Amino acid sequence: MLDVEQVIALIRAGSTDAFTEIVQHYQKPIIRYLYRLTGDYEMAQDLAQDTFLQAYKGILKTRAKLSFKAWLYRIATNNALQHRRRKRLLSFIPFTDSKKSDIPTVENHSDRTGERMAIQEALLKVPEEQKTCMVLHFVEGFKYREIAETLGISEDAVRKRVARGSQEFRRVYNRGGGEVK
């Protein structure tokens, strides 16, 4: 069980290593979240590291108006949103870790089924706002209330975005077919 308050107290007392527990606990869901948002496996890892680094820098200034989880996911969400712009500006991203070159991108990712790939590809075409809410809800298991807290929007807005996003997703997935009323 991760006790965030305890970790914060330890960091405040000077123990950087205490933050490892947070990385340990959240790395897989955060990487997965970022991967589903961006469709880019390597980028998801980079963004995840960025997210944790930013979280570390900010963690001592906590005034706890959000839960830690919501706050962490908010940072991740912002990073995902910004990455596309970065991608346009950078024509080449140097690999600092040779292992990275072995990691597949979504195109040749060894997903068990082509179905998953198709879903992911359709998802990437859904507008950002809606996509974010859908991934948080369907993939990360956030309740609408949690999504609202994380993104700083109302629950009504979350509900709308999930509904419209779902419709959009179906439309794209069915390749322009399917009924949209």
Next chain:
Amino acid sequence: MRCSDIDELLSAYANGELSRTQREFVEEHLSRCTDCRAALADYMAVRQQFSSLRVTSALPDIKDATMSRIKATNVLRKPIRRWTRPALIAVPIVAILIALLVLHPWSTLPGPQSVMAKAYAATASLKSYRMTTSLTGTSEGKTLEQSSEWEFVFPDRRHGKLTFNSETYEFIIIGDKQYVREPDNASGKMFSVASSGFIPSKEDTLQILDSLTDLQELPEEKIAGVDSLHYQGKVDMNRVAEELKAKLDPGQRRYEERLRAIEELRSIKTEIELWIGKDDYLIRQLKQYTDAGPKGISTSTAKYYDFNKVITIEPPLDAHGELLPEWRLMENTPKEQVFSRDVTFTIRGDDPAHQQINFRITITNIGIEEASNVRVTLSTMATNEESGSVRMEAEPSTPGPVNLEPGESETYYITWEYDASNTSKEELVHLVNLTTILARYITPEREEAVQLLFPDAPYPSKTPPKSPPG
């Protein structure tokens, strides 16, 4: 056709996100409407499809890489320099002379040993006292006048008023907390003054007293009705310079400048006159004559009184513990914010397709060191860009690189257009509130630093009001 009113609720129903009342409402409708039952099936299918996305192939362990990055970044703040050390650069020469004035009466003057030893002992055991100082001088053609009043309750309470250039600043210091009240039109000088150690402390002045030479005894005088022994002496500025140099940190920015300022001290001639109470050996008065050649001359007088009287120094707070008007707490250790900020935005435009979003960001350096090349960047979701967010840089009101000394401010502006045809005004405001504003700058140690300006806490504040129901 889907029943449009209910469609959104269907999605939420499929996701188990409705309240009981809403659920019953939807179920009642579903019992009558085949179209909506079909729509519901679609939503359930989406749910089903997405659940498969929870699975991914083995996700890598980024713990080691992340922790290395974290440790490599110098994220923990450096220890903050105690700002009782004089910042010689920030302060004109004449003001340094004020520091010489602000003495604690326990001195280790050489000379008539027995008297001085008694004076030292007497003042060391003081629990409280008051003092006033006044200085007049000319420096580079300008006449300067400064005065101050202080009261001390040991070990760690001070309360004083400092007046110069017709502006009065008031301080209350209790332990680590420093409160200040500035005049309305304060130019921000306060930070330089504060950081240059003008708030009296004995450590700063002891070394100067140590440097007295050529002590002579003069005829006794009465000061405030008290018979006083009377001495005169010169300050050995070479010795003062040496001692200040020894304390200078070569790693500090502007080391050479500070060194030069210290060297210039050597040419200053300073004479001190001291009156010590004959019966109790408490210092009653101290006068100082300083001749800094072309840089100016000054005369200053400090008077000491109310020894061991009951003096009450309390923080400037009201009955609820709130700061009284005009008072502010100076954050000094450990500092988390270099800048205070004032952020406002407006959304204007008659045409929803061409809404102008304008941000005005004023930042003030509330730190103790200069921040160079200060830039303000925004990352906002209030954008029509495909990516959903965009990063921009705001422009300072004065073009060119911005360097902010402690106390200085700068205002930055940025405007951009947003097509709000498909967005409600309220949603637009939500989006604009999702803007992150950062101040990027270079520290005196030549490191890049970033401070979050908006939202005002790393845990962003709660959302604006909910949209209307339905």
